[in-house]
Amino acid sequence: MSGATLEAYLASRTANGDDLAPDVAAVIQRLATAALVVRKIINQGALDTAFNGSRGDSNPDGDLQRNLDVLCNELFLSCLQGAPVAYYASEELEKPVALDPTARLAVAIDPLDGSSNIDNNVSIGTVFSVLPALKGPDLDPTQSFLQPGNQQLAAGFFVYGPQTTLVLSLGKGTEIFIFSNRLGCFVEAYKSVDIPERTSEFAINMSNYRHWEEAIRLYVDDCLAGSEGPRERDFNMRWIASLLAEAYRILVCGGIFLYPADGRKGYGQGRLRLVYEANPIAFIIENAGGAATNSITRVLDLVPKSLHQRVPLAFGSRREVERVARYHVDPNMIGERAPLFGKRGLFRA
Numbered sequence: 001m002s003g004a005t006l007e008a009y010l011a012s013r014t015a016n017g018d019d020l021a022p023d024v025a026a027v028i029q030r031l032a033t034a035a036l037v038v039r040k041i042i043n044q045g046a047l048d049t050a051f052n053g054s055r056g057d058s059n060p061d062g063d064l065q066r067n068l069d070v071l072c073n074e075l076f077l078s079c080l081q082g083a084p085v086a087y088y089a090s091e092e093l094e095k096p097v098a099l100d101p102t103a104r105l106a107v108a109i110d111p112l113d114g115s116s117n118i119d120n121n122v123s124i125g126t127v128f129s130v131l132p133a134l135k136g137p138d139l140d141p142t143q144s145f146l147q148p149g150n151q152q153l154a155a156g157f158f159v160y161g162p163q164t165t166l167v168l169s170l171g172k173g174t175e176i177f178i179f180s181n182r183l184g185c186f187v188e189a190y191k192s193v194d195i196p197e198r199t200s201e202f203a204i205n206m207s208n209y210r211h212w213e214e215a216i217r218l219y220v221d222d223c224l225a226g227s228e229g230p231r232e233r234d235f236n237m238r239w240i241a242s243l244l245a246e247a248y249r250i251l252v253c254g255g256i257f258l259y260p261a262d263g264r265k266g267y268g269q270g271r272l273r274l275v276y277e278a279n280p281i282a283f284i285i286e287n288a289g290g291a292a293t294n295s296i297t298r299v300l301d302l303v304p305k306s307l308h309q310r311v312p313l314a315f316g317s318r319r320e321v322e323r324v325a326r327y328h329v330d331p332n333m334i335g336e337r338a339p340l341f342g343k344r345g346l347f348r349a
């Protein structure tokens, strides 16, 4: 299979008359170049000194920073020097960095997601969001990142796994590119990804079951009850504990991912960050026909209050994500959990 190169794809999409499109394309090209440096380091693992260790510092959310987290942040920040980017915000930096004051874009990034998997040889990734930069005499750079996700111009993520991949949406569809060793660049492998709207596969960290609210427990209980329960079919479970590998699987095979709020200290809004994790994923998933909510409300309509704010996250196959929201409104799921109605097959997701 051989589709367009990333460069050719971006060139075709800049011809659409949107005056920010060439700037967005330039940013994506630069991020892709930096991602290939990250890929090389990850491929070598512990054999590359850059891969190892931690100085024991924490990021603004309190997570331990690995040296690789810090290095990836530096690589992505430096690749955007000279790009049409006014502000750069990162999971690893408390405040946004001001770059080109004349530029019209703002980039938010998690330079390396899944840090806890670095040593395990499990897929990890980079996720980014491109927004219009907001300018004005009284506007702080952070304001650009407090726009709802529905204002994103583009979003994407790289997965450093058995294949190095780029999942990208410029709006109007989501594409998947794979790095071609033969050509030395990203090549389109899946055009206009379409997530199946029904699924029988869920991904959640089950060890947190006792900390979840009732609606999430009921949803999972019903999946676990399988063909003997109200869903009347068996479900499979996946948990890689690497958000972007999980998102990639769901884009290709369908499924639902949940990282809900829970009762542990610090997890009242889940674990994932709205601005540079949930928003770009929601944009990509919706553009592939799926859905993304904070368990109830569409992620892309949430207005961030702070740069590093967390958000409960459910995304993937549309009918399943919608079903999770219904357990919150009516935990009894009248007509859907009652066996009689289940047997009649009404309202079945």
Ligand SMILES: O=P(O)(O)OC[C@H]1O[C@](O)(COP(=O)(O)O)[C@@H](O)[C@@H]1O
Pocket (backbone or CB within 6 Å): 063, 110, 112, 113, 114, 115, 116, 205, 241, 242, 243, 244, 259, 271
């Ligand atoms: O270890 P847990 O609680 O299951 O969390 C796993 C989640 O945390 C993440 O690793 C995010 O953490 P980081 O942003 O700190 O790397 C996701 O990739 C993954 O889905």
Ligand SMILES: [Mg+2]
Pocket (backbone or CB within 6 Å): 091, 110, 112, 113, 114, 277
């Ligand atoms: Mg992360």
Ligand SMILES: [Mg+2]
Pocket (backbone or CB within 6 Å): 069, 091, 110, 111, 112, 113, 114, 115
């Ligand atoms: Mg990270």
